[in-house]
Amino acid sequence: MQQFLQKLKTQPVVSGTSTGQAFWHSTEELIDTHSPVDGELMARVHPTTRDDYDKVVQTAEKAFAEWRTIPAPRRGEMVRQIGEQFRRYKKELGTLVSYEMGKSLQEGLGEVQEIIDICDFAVGLSRQLYGLTMQSERPDHRMYEQWHPLGVVGIISAFNFPVAVWSWNAMIAWVCGNVCIWKPSEKTPLTALACQQIILDVLVQNDLPEGVSCLITGGSEAGSWLCTDPRIALVSATGSTRMGKVVARTVAGRLGRYLLELGGNNAIIVSSHADLNVAIPAIVFGAVGTAGQRCTSTRRLIIHESIYEDVKQRLVRAYGQLRIGNPLDEKVHVGPLIDRDAVAAYQSALFKIKEQGGRMLIDGEVLEGPGFGSGCYVRPAIAEMPAQTEIVQHETFAPILYLMKYATLEEAIDLQNGVPQGLSSSIFTLNLREAEQFLSAAGSDCGIANVNIGTSGAEIGGAFGGEKESGGGRESGSDAWRAYMRRQTNTINYGTALPLAQGIKFEL
Numbered sequence: 243m244q245q246f247l248q249k250l251k252t253q254p255v256v257s258g259t260s261t262g263q264a265f266w267h268s269t270e271e272l273i274d275t276h277s278p279v280d281g282e283l284m285a286r287v288h289p290t291t292r293d294d295y296d297k298v299v300q301t302a303e304k305a306f307a308e309w310r311t312i313p314a315p316r317r318g319e320m321v322r323q324i325g326e327q328f329r330r331y332k333k334e335l336g337t338l339v340s341y342e343m344g345k346s347l348q349e350g351l352g353e354v355q356e357i358i359d360i361c362d363f364a365v366g367l368s369r370q371l372y373g374l375t376m377q378s379e380r381p382d383h384r385m386y387e388q389w390h391p392l393g394v395v396g397i398i399s400a401f402n403f404p405v406a407v408w409s410w411n412a413m414i415a416w417v418c419g420n421v422c423i424w425k426p427s428e429k430t431p432l433t434a435l436a437c438q439q440i441i442l443d444v445l446v447q448n449d450l451p452e453g454v455s456c457l458i459t460g461g462s463e464a465g466s467w468l469c470t471d472p473r474i475a476l477v478s479a480t481g482s483t484r485m486g487k488v489v490a491r492t493v494a495g496r497l498g499r500y501l502l503e504l505g506g507n508n509a510i511i512v513s514s515h516a517d518l519n520v521a522i523p524a525i526v527f528g529a530v531g532t533a534g535q536r537c538t539s540t541r542r543l544i545i546h547e548s549i550y551e552d553v554k555q556r557l558v559r560a561y562g563q564l565r566i567g568n569p570l571d572e573k574v575h576v577g578p579l580i581d582r583d584a585v586a587a588y589q590s591a592l593f594k595i596k597e598q599g600g601r602m603l604i605d606g607e608v609l610e611g612p613g614f615g616s617g618c619y620v621r622p623a624i625a626e627m628p629a630q631t632e633i634v635q636h637e638t639f640a641p642i643l644y645l646m647k648y649a650t651l652e653e654a655i656d657l658q659n660g661v662p663q664g665l666s667s668s669i670f671t672l673n674l675r676e677a678e679q680f681l682s683a684a685g686s687d688c689g690i691a692n693v694n695i696g697t698s699g700a701e702i703g704g705a706f707g708g709e710k711e712s713g714g715g716r717e718s719g720s721d722a723w724r725a726y727m728r729r730q731t732n733t734i735n736y737g738t739a740l741p742l743a744q745g746i747k748f749e750l
């Protein structure tokens with residue numbers, strides 16, 4: 243890893259294709275990776291060619307034949323060692339995440355911590371891939387189910403969590419006995435290459451098969467190779483709802499499996515019973531953390547009318563204290579957006595807000611001047627919105643927070659559920675009845691529903707994912723591992739007769 247980072251400085255043209263033990267390239271095209279922090283060219287990456295992709299899949303399939311026979315706790319041991327390596331390189335990798343993606347250093351380090359945490363989780367899981375036993379209706383028969391690995395798992399990850407979300411998939415997939423081919427976002431290939439280097443060290447040290455961990459780089463075309471390829475048993479994709487619909491259609495077309503973690507449009511309900519000292523920092527972190535580029539970012543605030551003015555004033559005060567700038571400076575709260583396209587989407591949303599009758603409480607702008615040279619720094623904005631505005635139905639991946647008023651909790655829950663997405667949600671209240679109503683079947687329709695905690699920053703131990711246009715998949719903790727395995731029902735007859743189920747008589 244150290245050598246990899248050193249090499250990046252001296253040899254800024256790197257291969258974006260790797261199986262566990264080797265990197266190679268055979269293309270003349272290059273992807274330029276600029277940091278949104280200062281606009282510097284960090285490296286140029288050779289994307290994977292179709293021919294190389296085929297070689298990668300062949301190597302992965304060969305590795306799977308061996309990997310699936312290794313006992314799961316031994317596979318867990320490999321993941322334990324991987325976790326140790328990530329502990330060792332936390333600072334370096336966290337810094338690279340921050341520089342390549344633009345999130346604050348604290349959040350970059352937090353991302354690596356998520357990798358370490360999921361490694362620990364996966365190690366324990368490797369001894370707990372439990373199946374059920376059932377009571378057979380026939381004498382001298384035993385029924386049980388067991389879980390087997392799927393095969394080659396394709397992981398398509400997004401720029402906003404360039405390493406953590408890959409690890410949720412890869413670590414679990416590995417202990418389950420699968421091998422992985424990772425296609426990171428073409429906007430953040432270097433953090434992926436750094437992770438692959440870390441895995442490679444562990445594979446080599448343990449004499450494990452090449453191809454347990456593979457990496458390909460490129461844009462949507464490389465992603466589509468994974469989706470159309472029947473050799474890829476499961477495609478786990480993180481990204482926009484638009485992308486997810488294409489992945490779902492394509493993989494379902496060949497009856498493959500897919501797991502989707504897509505956009506969110508997450509709301510916080512602030513009740514008249516809220517402790518605002520807890521609520522305000524949660525709202526601000528949720529709305530401006532990662533510059534509003536988390537799928538769990540807080541985009542809508544639904545505030546009880548009796549405290550609306552108070553919340554408004556406190557938010558304006560809190561936003562006034564935000565430090566925007568170089569995310570590698572530990573005192574900075576908000577770094578840049580990923581690129582100028584993201585800035586354009588932010589500007590277009592601001593325009594639509596005004597056009598659709600929104601009132602800016604804090605107007606957004608693209609920041610200029612010293613330190614803002616990359617052109618990717620923007621001011622987090624707050625807009626007061628009429629309830630059913632079209633722009634509020636969409637996820638804009640930027641720090642824009644919409645404020646709305648409510649009178650009854652039913653109305654607030656309707657507003658919260660009244661968008662196409664269903665990822666994360668929360669309520670701030672000290673009133674037990676309100677909290678339980680929000681969590682009940684008639685409450686939030688999201689995959690994540692919190693009380694007195696913001697919408698972002700989920701722990702790895704829970705199953706992570708959302709409903710509706712957020713994709714329906716679950717990753718990371720709880721029993722999300724089942725998506726990476728196939729279930730087999732086994733019935734064993736240890737008697738001397740052949741009784742048929744349902745009492746059917748078939749005598750010869």
Ligand code: UN1
Nearest residue numbers: 403536537538698699700
């Ligand atoms: C994402 O933005 O794709 O809950 C994932 C959170 C993080 C993960 C976000 N642990 O905010």
